[in-house]
Amino acid sequence: MATTGPRAGSLGIGEVAERTGLSVHALRFYEREGLLVGPVHRTAGGRRRYTDADVEWLRICVKLRESGMPLADLARFAELVRAGPGNEAERLHLLDTHQRRVEARIQALEECRSLISWKVGIYTDHLSRGQAEGLWDPTT
Amino acid sequence: MATTGPRAGSLGIGEVAERTGLSVHALRFYEREGLLVGPVHRTAGGRRRYTDADVEWLRICVKLRESGMPLADLARFAELVRAGPGNEAERLHLLDTHQRRVEARIQALEECRSLISWKVGIYTDHLSRGQAEGLWDPTT
DNA sequence: CTAGGAACTAGAGCGAACTCTAGATCAAGC
DNA sequence: GCTTGATCTAGAGTTCGCTCTAGTTCCTAG
Numbered sequence: 001m002a003t004t005g006p007r008a009g010s011l012g013i014g015e016v017a018e019r020t021g022l023s024v025h026a027l028r029f030y031e032r033e034g035l036l037v038g039p040v041h042r043t044a045g046g047r048r049r050y051t052d053a054d055v056e057w058l059r060i061c062v063k064l065r066e067s068g069m070p071l072a073d074l075a076r077f078a079e080l081v082r083a084g085p086g087n088e089a090e091r092l093h094l095l096d097t098h099q100r101r102v103e104a105r106i107q108a109l110e111e112c113r114s115l116i117s118w119k120v121g122i123y124t125d126h127l128s129r130g131q132a133e134g135l136w137d138p139t140t
Numbered sequence: 141m142a143t144t145g146p147r148a149g150s151l152g153i154g155e156v157a158e159r160t161g162l163s164v165h166a167l168r169f170y171e172r173e174g175l176l177v178g179p180v181h182r183t184a185g186g187r188r189r190y191t192d193a194d195v196e197w198l199r200i201c202v203k204l205r206e207s208g209m210p211l212a213d214l215a216r217f218a219e220l221v222r223a224g225p226g227n228e229a230e231r232l233h234l235l236d237t238h239q240r241r242v243e244a245r246i247q248a249l250e251e252c253r254s255l256i257s258w259k260v261g262i263y264t265d266h267l268s269r270g271q272a273e274g275l276w277d278p279t280t
Numbered sequence: 281c282t283a284g285g286a287a288c289t290a291g292a293g294c295g296a297a298c299t300c301t302a303g304a305t306c307a308a309g310c
Numbered sequence: 311g312c313t314t315g316a317t318c319t320a321g322a323g324t325t326c327g328c329t330c331t332a333g334t335t336c337c338t339a340g
Contacts, residue, residue: 014316024317025299033297045306047317060255067252071297092263099256106249109242112207115200116239123232153287164287165329173327185336187287211327 010041010049020058027058034075035061037082068105069098150181150189160198167198174215175201177222208245209238 017024031040031048037057041049050058061074077094080087157164171180171188177197181189190198201214217234220227 012316013318023299026297028318029298043306045317046319047306063252063255065297067249067256088263088267092260092267095256095260095263099253099260102249102253102256106246106253109207109246109249112203113239113242113246115203116207116235116242120232120235120239123228123235127228127232163329166327168288169328183336185287187336205327 010051011055013048013050016050016055016058019055020062022058022062030058030061030071033071035071035078037078064098067098067102069101073098150191151195153188153190156190156195156198159195160202162198162202170198170201170211173211175211175218177218204238207238207242209241213238 011019013024013027016022017027020027022030027048030036036054038054040054041051043049064074065071073094077091080091080094151159153164153167156162157167160167162170167188170176176194178194180194181191183189204214205211213234217231220231220234
């Protein structure tokens with residue numbers, strides 16, 4: 001029979017949590033929010049069984065989230081995929097927008113990094129000189 | 141007289157908001173949260189007057205926040221600076237921890253970026269071929 | 281003097297992304 | 311059959327970092 005019990009090649013929610021790094025709570029939450037492309041299969045008893053494709057998709061979601069894509073965009077993307085071919089332009093637009101966001105973020109972080117390492121340098125110097133100096137301005 | 145009225149070289153909250161990119165609300169909030177190194181001067185009428193040093197410090201806060209330092213850490217750092225010399229090791233530790241965080245974040249973002257540009261490539265290809273293909277797996 | 285805008289305080293509210301709770305059900309091992 | 315632990319649902323709660331409200335006061339221009 002089809003969706004009657006655990007099948008090879010399908011995973012329970014706990015296993016998926018392990019494999020994706022999401023909590024079981026988050027997995028259910030993502031499903032409610034419509035982040036999954038298809039409906040998750042269920043066993044006769046009502047437990048979720050995820051396919052490899054589900055897991056693959058979730059891993060992509062994790063990456064996109066990790067890089068700051070809002071859940072709403074992810075949901076929209078899933079919706080587009082669900083709707084099937086024909087809306088690739090919008091999918092591309094979503095990704096493209098996000099790519100710019102990520103690049104901007106990386107740039108901003110790199111600027112911050114140099115500010116920080118400059119400050120770390122100051123403190124390291126100071127400490128290695130046995131904190132012998134008094135010339136601290138309040139912004140250091 | 142001293143704190144009786146607006147003085148040259150001191151700015152009102154609105155001007156500081158403009159210069160730092162923070163909202164006036166955020167500025168008051170930061171103050172309440174103890175993110176500032178010293179108490180902000182007030183006019184006789186109770187309005188805040190910020191010094192250039194205050195603005196400088198705020199700009200640093202903005203940078204640190206922008207790069208993901210939690211407000212609590214920022215508050216701790218301010219507290220250390222307020223306490224005066226002698227705690228440079230802890231200040232350094234805070235900065236150093238944050239630096240690692242930023243570097244890890246940059247790395248993660250760069251990985252995401254390559255995933256995204258791979259996907260953008262797929263869609264661009266697809267679209268430029270006049271969406272003539274049907275070989276879509278659900279994870280694209 | 282009057283009007284209007286900027287700033288004041290204390291505290292409530294908000295959006296994002298989860299996380300946790302309660303109470304019930306399912307499933308596997310002894 | 312019974313226990314134990316994983317899952318289930320619906321919905322409440324949490325954390326972070328602001329943002330906004332209400333009601334008031336200050337101050338500058340006309």
